[in-house]
Amino acid sequence: MKQFLLQDVVPGRYKIFAWQEVETAAIQDPQFRSLFERKAASLTLSESERETVQLRAISVGEVAEATGNHP
Secondary structure, eight states: OOOOOOOSOOSEEEEEOOBSSOOHHHHTOHHHHHTTGGGSEEEEEOTTOOOOOOOOOBOHHHHHHHHTOOO
16 A cells, blocks of 8 residues: 655645556546546545545556557
8 A cells, every 4th residue: 555645735625536557648638537537536625634535546457448448
């Protein structure tokens, strides 16, 4: 299990995704991210709030299936 700590995050609503492996350019594409909305964790942060989120990584196979890029 990997752990990440994010500090000084601006209060707001966030969707958090975790992919096992994906191209950086793909995650910047809203259409690509929309394929995985149901697998994202939602998080709303207020000022000085601390949260812990546990994610399940989206596998390479799930990405291939969702995008139609089967080997």
